[in-house]
Amino acid sequence: MRPAAEAEKAGIPAVVVTTTGFTAIARAVGKAEGISDLRVAEYPGAVGVHPEALVEKNVESVLFDQIVSELTTARPGESQDAPGAAARASAIVYEGTFDEINDHFKRQLWSDELPIIPPTLERVEEFLKHTKRAPDEQIAVLPPANLAAVPWNIAANAVMAGCRPQHMPVLIAAVEAIADNAYNLNNIGSTWGVLPFLLVNGPATRKLGIENGAQLVNKGANPALGRALGLIIKNIAGYRLSRNYMGTFGYPMNFVVAENEAECPWEPYHVEHGFDRNDSTVTACGTVTWGWPPAIYGTEEKSAAEAALEFLSIEVTKKPCLARLVERGANGFRNMITFLLAPPIAKALHSAGYTKQKIRDYVYEHARVPCRELEFLIEYGHSEAFKIPDMVERGLLSEEYLVRPDELVRVLPSPDVINIVVCGDPDRNRAMVLWGGYVTPVTRKIETLL
């Protein structure tokens, strides 16, 4: 969509070819890129399962005429953005009872289908007392809608989610993190169903009751903060289900984890990434997986640390979309793997001499699949026009992938895509591997809690 928008800006009519159901997202991306009525032609159905002859027939009978029409027919044009859209963020936009407000927010697509706490001025102003930022200060511009986040609307979403006013600095830092180009918020509307989540480190976790232990994502401040993140992505970033937020099976609730720094035998995540241990930070992360956390056992023959490393390597190869995971380079696909290690697993690894980097290096080296499996995933999981040799030529893969079909090849582009977080039940010997295609983690410092 972006080349079409840039061509339109250059005065060249451009039509985007998309598939059924994606016209709205194409137009939304076009609008975010500065073109309000992008030309779109829609191929009928799921082209991935259509044989070549059917593709040709559908182009002849449906798509081609749309393309010609889009390029040669005068357009009525959509209205410009409504005047006053940049009205004061503190303006009262609706008055009603609790139920009426909830109905209104559902109609406006402002809720997540669950009841919300009405963001009254009084409640929102309580949140504004917990940040030094001016209420109208632009914290960030969030893609894909390219709308401005200011403390007023961040607080409104936090109120709706059930957060406490003291949570405000966490959410401001979270907004700054997801706004960073490196995070890639602009591209998470994919049918994959990419789910943003937050990692919180530092003293703020204790002060705000953000849980790091057993069942952490469901306890303490975590669920409300996760819900607020989801509402911010919907209302400020502009992701709307079935319009530009296209997860095929939808999205679980956004969640929050905190690192158990007291039980972490290594430097905690934020210190590892250049922050002071006494800083508090938010890291914007993403996953498309949740799932089984294997229990890891040591024996006389194989230590718990060795078993853990082998388990983690196996788990990485079981994650979806290996064809994208392997890509590297500036134009390579963005990836992040997150290892959630329960404290006993982390301690077993640490006792055996493994640092976080040594764990990354081990898994990078040992997580491998037969090359033919990768070829299959590229050809039938992505309908790619290019294969491994083309990917090598384009710099997306190194030459080590030019091997016979049964030879084992790495599934990770670099050890650095692995993020290690110690959390979860401190009495369990389990680990979980989350894979977050499309995003890379971005960490921001939380301003002083007020």
Place this chain on the structure above:
Amino acid sequence: MNTKMGVISPEGLQIRTANRASRHLDTLEGKTIGEVYNNHFKGEFMFQTYRRLFKQKFLGIKIIPYDKFPVVYVGGDPAAQKKTARDIAALARQWGVDALISGNGG
């Protein structure tokens, strides 16, 4: 529960106004069509069909195939993607492209 309350909007604030799409072409006859492709969703079959139909239906039409333009790829970050998009638009202008087909989204 029946008390009336006033609420503020949770939405982000508009910071710029979008532009309209450029003017349509009166005809495709004699025009130059640029193709842009991201290697997705069987576009290679679609583009070859467009080429055949364009040549059948529009006299003097010229096609600049997608392999002459940079690949629009799902990888990279938004800044890299935007640069590729701008490079493509600049090439299209340089080569006298009258209309662009960009595929395949979905």
